[in-house]
Amino acid sequence: MNSLTPRIKASILIATVTVLLDWIFHKTLTNPMETFDYFTVKWLLAFFVATIFTNLSSIVAYGLRFKVLLPTAAIFSILMSMYYRWWEYFSNVPFSVRAPNIVFLERTNVVLFAGTWFIGHALFFIVGALLARRFFKSSGVVSS
Numbered sequence: 001m002n003s004l005t006p007r008i009k010a011s012i013l014i015a016t017v018t019v020l021l022d023w024i025f026h027k028t029l030t031n032p033m034e035t036f037d038y039f040t041v042k043w044l045l046a047f048f049v050a051t052i053f054t055n056l057s058s059i060v061a062y063g064l065r066f067k068v069l070l071p072t073a074a075i076f077s078i079l080m081s082m083y084y085r086w087w088e089y090f091s092n093v094p095f096s097v098r099a100p101n102i103v104f105l106e107r108t109n110v111v112l113f114a115g116t117w118f119i120g121h122a123l124f125f126i127v128g129a130l131l132a133r134r135f136f137k138s139s140g141v142v143s144s
């Protein structure tokens with residue numbers, strides 16, 4: 001793994017933590033469990049967005065690097081939502097059936113249900129990015 005740049009290593013870490021946290025969430029708090037394909041798409045998407053994030057944060061002024069993370073996490077979450085809608089559209093199933101049920105939340109409040117998914121996906125990405133920042137700060141990949 002020495003041939004990988006610190007930015008690629010950070011992106012791998014961000015994507016892996018994002019998917020691991022999401023897997024734990026799905027395993028413990030949703031029904032039914034998501035598919036292997038879903039987690040594969042999520043990892044690839046998180047890696048792609050994280051690669052852009054690590055490159056953006058390295059060119060932004062020192063004090064603003066952390067401010068790049070929040071919009072980046074939101075973009076990741078928007079792209080995950082688009083994946084859900086894309087799957088529904090091409091599978092000819094009704095809108096909003098792709099997301100599994102959350103055991104502590106009713107689907108009847110669509111805004112709260114969708115917002116929970118949106119915030120959850122973003123938070124998993126943020127945690128991955130914060131861990132990457134901690135591990136790769138000395139290399140200048142991601143900093144505060």
